Amino acid sequence: MxxxxxxxxxxxxxxxxxxxxxxxxxxxxxxxxxxxxxxxxxxxxxxxxxxxxxxxxxxxxxxxxxxxxxxxxxxxxxxxxxxxxxxxxxxxxxxxxxxxxxxxxxxLGKFNRILEVDYENRCAVCQPGVTNLAITDAVKADGFYYAPDPSSQIACTIGGNIAENSGGVHCLKYGLTTNNVLGVEMVTMEGEIVRLGGKHLDAEGYDLLGILTGSEGLLGVITEVTVRLLRSPEHISAQLIGFPTSEQAGDCVGRIIAEGIIPAGMEMMDRPAIHAAEEFCHAGYPLDVEALLIVELDGPEVEITYLNDRIGEIAKACGATVIRQSRTEEERMTFWAGRKAAFPAVGRISPDYMCMDGTIPRSQLPHVLARMNELSEHYGLRVANVFHAGDGNLHPLILFDANVPGELERCEQFGADILKLCVEVGGVLTGEHGVGIEKRDLMGEMFSEEDLKQQQRLKCAFDPEGRLNPGKVFPVLHRCAELGRMHVHHGQLPFPDIPRF
Amino acid sequence: MxxxxxxxxxxxxxxxxxxxxxxxxxxxxxxxxxxxxxxxxxxxxxxxxxxxxxxxxxxxxxxxxxxxxxxxxxxxxxxxxxxxxxxxxxxxxxxxxxxxxxxxxxxLGKFNRILEVDYENRCAVCQPGVTNLAITDAVKADGFYYAPDPSSQIACTIGGNIAENSGGVHCLKYGLTTNNVLGVEMVTMEGEIVRLGGKHLDAEGYDLLGILTGSEGLLGVITEVTVRLLRSPEHISAQLIGFPTSEQAGDCVGRIIAEGIIPAGMEMMDRPAIHAAEEFCHAGYPLDVEALLIVELDGPEVEITYLNDRIGEIAKACGATVIRQSRTEEERMTFWAGRKAAFPAVGRISPDYMCMDGTIPRSQLPHVLARMNELSEHYGLRVANVFHAGDGNLHPLILFDANVPGELERCEQFGADILKLCVEVGGVLTGEHGVGIEKRDLMGEMFSEEDLKQQQRLKCAFDPEGRLNPGKVFPVLHRCAELGRMHVHHGQLPFPDIPRF
Incomplete structure (x- = not known):
């Protein structure tokens, strides 16, 4: 044992x-x-x-x-x-x-209580092990909700959401976790209990709360969280918009945003994803299009009706061949059912798949989708795209069979190429999944040695001995004393050897 | 000399x-x-x-x-x-x-060029000495603008806005500077040129861009800035709402937000401010009310018409005695003219005034306004209130005469008491003006010695010798080597002696 x-x-x-x-x-x-x-x-x-x-x-x-x-x-x-x-x-x-x-x-599984709901200040105070969805569940009868909604929201915890700066379908309009967290209580590796932020707007001093959000467990352990609550929208409506090409869909995304419309969510799926999702859960998606947008609006009904019409006009001008608006809440949920089941649906059409996560400037969408097709041919591996188009946050799913010798390695190479492409066009290696160990060794594609050292100097300000979650995020972990600027020593800590299965 | x-x-x-x-x-x-x-x-x-x-x-x-x-x-x-x-x-x-x-x-005055306007990615790349308003001026003909709008926007620079995390009337809906900056190029004290963020959503690693925003010139010198551009709203409308008491106005602010309405701006003025502003620029403000709200909405016209009605209903339910909606753009500008001239207007009714800046949880508004009146009587000094009510960001103007011996000192004492009150009710010492030297010695009211040391450890990660803007923000500046957690040494750097005029 x-x-x-x-x-x-x-x-x-x-x-x-x-x-x-x-x-x-x-x-x-x-x-x-x-x-x-x-x-x-x-x-x-x-x-x-x-x-x-x-x-x-x-x-x-x-x-x-x-x-x-x-x-x-x-x-x-x-x-x-x-x-x-x-x-x-x-x-x-x-x-x-x-x-x-x-x-x-x-x-942190035993930290599972919601401590306070404060509608006057529109916030809730929770322990970190409370699940994302439990917060919304606790306040929805009163007409409130917590905005960030990662796909795993039934299971993932609010503490983990802060560690990864999680997003979700609605972060186009409502922001990532970092935009929805007001305060945190955390414990440093030395056992100090520190409070950052609170029920008020902004705070003086450095934005330690901002630094903690997305720090992937390397700075401290969160023991309490204050999140912003939003009023449930009065009305929600979704549109399905189908296009003959992915480029047209990408163009439509850009034009909607440029028009000044910020949808609650704007998701895109390509042909392989549409077909897989439709077979899996019969969402009624059109099968004769190359790309599908789901555009959701929320707000007063008059506003939605007006903006839906405008989005319809923009879509037509971009060459949309299918425009379908949800008429009932049930129909809206059906539109989303396909999108939400897209990952398991793709899992049914391929023995294995790998989900990538990268972000690009929105304007690069058509170029990157075209390059990804070329890479797909080069590696002989299919790719299905399901992603947060409005944010430029891609989630290519690379299909492979781990039982075919060499396919996993080809898939990993393909994935790395996609992420390098993201960086090349002015984007970044992750959108909402974090770096962890998965992208640790790609950090050098994005950051110079000096950039990475600057990040680690900040890590040292919280955890000088490097005891919290070592081996994650940084490809090379320097001893704090070695991070001095004048005489940089390229030393390396004995690095935990992470076995692979 | x-x-x-x-x-x-x-x-x-x-x-x-x-x-x-x-x-x-x-x-x-x-x-x-x-x-x-x-x-x-x-x-x-x-x-x-x-x-x-x-x-x-x-x-x-x-x-x-x-x-x-x-x-x-x-x-x-x-x-x-x-x-x-x-x-x-x-x-x-x-x-x-x-x-x-x-x-x-x-x-940074010579860094005054706008380098690129990129509508596809909805951003502009500027040198740090470009004024806040110049950015909007450069893009408004194309229907875009830069959202944060400090009162000094004609003169203040975008680099300074980042250093102070500046706000403005519209940050209730559109966020502070930190929510509108996408990227920065900065130079560290050692002369390294570092790029943080860019034209994409979020970035992996610690949120160094977030830390830099609001760092008050202590971490690095900004040499380039990428800001988010927003589409100019289709329609804008403002309402003047007058109340018999400040408590009712504060209550109305909370109820509007709780209803799920996020106005573009929601400002409050009390009787002294209303009278001073009205005498100064004849905005047509009602003079028989104790508190006045200016509530601005922007968006599609149908939405505004609908929400204006709802705000009217809420205001009536809270006891409003005056509700007036702008019918023309000219009238809207007149409503704002009084608010924008409020500081100089107060300057006319008193030889001197001191403008405070603190933030409280919105629900504490009625309590804090009442306590401030008690303090005003205690110190024998009048106070006029003009503030970002929606954000809970107070700007009390304390009226005094520097030529009356002792009044300046009384005024400073009064100001410090107001800020301590903000902290006491769960708020903070500043909203959008920064700490600088003004509130440096009050930081201990808000932060423990350990909290301040943690902030300074972060400062040391950027500027280990403490050469950038020393004497600001921190009441006691520790040598980096003294910030070790195990053997804390309460040393103090020779502190620059700042003469007072």
């Missing part, structure tokens, strides 16, 4: 003794000793996140129940020089919550 | 020689040697910013023209251990651009 955990044929007696010591001490710290997990079968639950190609058992998992316990655990691990990986629901797609063989996995 | 600059009776020969050396070398760095200013009469232009109670001549002012010159200047100053204060137009209200007697003032 121990072999499996440490990936070493001969477990070192000294290491075993240290592990037993850590387990014993952690059981003294957490109120409920069942919150310390060290049996292999129990640890299996934490061995991967949504990027399931990578698996690793943690040395120990611990599930605290209070911020004081979190602080004690971190202080203890800092003293014992043990690395820590924080984890929400483990739905992340870039391996950010992947455990370390010699580290403690800190699960 | 030299005495006046250094505030020392006997200028040290060594200091003089060093200054001459610096001037000579800086003239070699900047292309145009007239860009190095060392004559007292010429330096006067830089002696203060909008917080004119504090004045200080810089040792030398330098006006570079290219990013390479900026990099060379900073590298040179770092080597020579000379502090640097960056400056835009000097319209800031918290003394952030106040020069240092022994420092170089780095003016």
């Amino acid at each position: 121990w072999e499996a955990i440490m990936k070493m044929p001969e477990p070192d007696q000294e290491v075993l003794a240290k592990r037993d010591y850590l387990v014993r001490r952690l059981k003294e710290i957490v109120r409920n000793p069942e919150g310390v997990i060290d049996r292999e079968t129990d640890l299996r639950a934490f061995e991967c996140d949504g990027l399931s190609a990578y698996r690793q058992l943690p040395m120990i998992a611990v599930l605290p129940e209070t911020k004081e316990e979190v602080a004690e655990i971190l202080k203890f691990c800092a003293r014992e020089k043990v690395n820590v990986v924080p984890r929400g629901a483990g739905t992340g797609l870039s391996g950010g919550a992947l455990p370390l063989a010699d580290g403690v996995l800190l699960g | 030299w005495e006046a600059i250094m505030k020392m009776p006997e200028p040290d020969q060594e200091v003089l020689a060093k200054r001459d050396y610096l001037v000579r070398r800086l003239k070699e760095i900047v292309r145009n040697p007239e860009g190095v200013i060392d004559r007292e009469t010429d330096l006067r232009a830089f002696e203060c910013d909008g917080l004119s109670a504090y004045r200080q001549l810089p040792m030398i002012a330098v006006l570079p023209e290219t990013k390479e010159e900026v990099a060379e200047i900073l590298k040179f100053c770092a080597r020579e251990k000379v502090n640097v204060v960056p400056r835009g137009a000097g319209t800031g209200l918290s003394g952030g651009a106040l020069p240092l007697a022994d420092g170089v003032l780095l003016g």
